[in-house]
Amino acid sequence: xxxxxxxxxxxxxxxxxxxxxxxxxxxxxxxxxxxxxxxxxxxxxxxxxxxxxxxxxxxxxxxxxxxxxxxxxxxxxxxxxxxxxxxxxxxxxxxxxxxxxxxxxxxxxxxxxxxxxxxxxxxxxxxxxxxxxxxxxxxxxxxxxxxxxxxxxxxxxxxxxxxxxxxxxxxxxxxxxxxxxxxxxxxxxxxxxxxxxxxxxxxxxxxxxxxxxxxxxxxxxxxxxxxxxxxxxxxxxxxxxxxxxxxxxxxxxxxxxxxxxxxxxxxxxxxxxxxxxxxxxxxxxxxxxxxxxxxxxxxxxxxxxxxxxxxxxxxxxxxxxxxxxxxxxxxxxxxxxxxxxxx
Numbered sequence: 139x140x141x142x143x144x145x146x147x148x149x150x151x152x153x154x155x156x157x158x159x160x161x162x163x164x165x166x167x168x169x170x171x172x173x174x175x176x177x178x179x180x181x182x183x184x185x186x187x188x189x190x191x192x193x194x195x196x197x198x199x200x201x202x203x204x205x206x207x208x209x210x211x212x213x214x215x216x217x218x219x220x221x222x223x224x225x226x227x228x229x230x231x232x233x234x235x236x237x238x239x240x241x242x243x244x245x246x247x248x249x250x251x252x253x254x255x256x257x258x259x260x261x262x263x264x265x266x267x268x269x270x271x272x273x274x275x276x277x278x279x280x281x282x283x284x285x286x287x288x289x290x291x292x293x294x295x296x297x298x299x300x301x302x303x304x305x306x307x308x309x310x311x312x313x314x315x316x317x318x319x320x321x322x323x324x325x326x327x328x329x330x331x332x333x334x335x336x337x338x339x340x341x342x343x344x345x346x347x348x349x350x351x352x353x354x355x356x357x358x359x360x361x362x363x364x365x366x367x368x369x370x371x372x373x374x375x376x377x378x379x380x381x382x383x384x385x386x387x388x389x390x391x392x393x394x395x396x397x398x399x400x401x402x403x404x405x406x407x408x409x410x411x412x413x414x415x416x417x418x419x420x421x422x423x424x425x426x427x428x429x430x431x432x433x434x435x436x437x438x439x440x441x442x443x444x445x446x447x448x449x450x451x452x453x454x455x456x457x458x459x460x461x462x463x464x465x466x467x468x469x470x471x472x473x474x475x476x477x478x479x480x481x
Contacts, residue, residue, distance in 0.1 A: 150264025
């Protein structure tokens with residue numbers, strides 16, 4: 139292209155905004171940063187091998203997170219049965235490590251001077267406040283993360299997931315003897331009192347740390363005429379699926395492709411509508427995958443309430459998608475093409 143490139147302001151951080159910045163910078167966009175309140179990084183993430191491969195490909199860094207502790211197996215106690223160890227490839231990454239490795243490059247604060255004929259600036263919102271802040275939640279289940287030390291002989295390359303009557307536990311080893319325990323639905327202490335699989339693996343339980351909502355959630359409006367929302371503040375998956383980081387990267391690829399298509403003369407309203415429809419479709423798939431876990435995890439009021447919320451969310455997503463046209467665009471690589479042109 140010739141002439142001035144559009145300016146894009148980036149608000150927030152995390153995988154999705156960093157991925158947007160990387161892809162847009164490669165595509166010639168003028169980027170600018172905007173200050174936001176820093177969010178507390180999540181204590182630890184299990185970054186699955188497919189998500190890791192996707193990030194390495196996007197950023198062109200084959201050794202990204204290669205030196206971190208690895209999870210090679212998982213053991214699951216769910217609905218009264220305990221699985222044998224199953225293969226599970228993932229790197230154990232802290233939120234601080236993600237910010238350090240994938241954080242935004244140094245960007246000017248505010249927009250750079252632009253010629254009068256330059257296109258109007260666009261904003262990518264990766265943090266609140268959003269232009270349209272209404273958030274739809276599919277359940278309510280707070281999680282609490284606590285550091286733990288493992289008993290001698292515990293397998294440091296195996297994660298454990300366990301359902302109890304009051305919620306579920308997720309034990310993630312992080313190196314030699316340290317690990318993180320995630321308690322969903324109730325305090326880690328109360329869940330451990332009902333635990334048969336994970337409790338015997340823990341030597342000491344540290345003080346509760348970060349508290350955060352784990353139920354899936356989605357902004358009612360994820361885009362407007364001059365903005366797009368992305369990242370976990372805009373759409374978030376339940377950690378039970380282990381796909382949250384990959385989803386953040388995928389939605390960033392789509393957001394960057396939408397901006398590039400608008401810049402290249404595409405139908406702005408149709409492209410932004412496509413973005414919203416694809417995020418709703420992603421949430422619908424996630425709810426469909428998650429629902430069997432909550433239906434089979436237990437038969438207490440807590441489990442039934444969470445399963446009902448997921449089912450209602452799935453029905454809402456289905457209704458929303460029924461009101462929009464069939465997808466008009468196809469994503470190939472980092473570009474969106476009209477379906478008739480891509481056929």
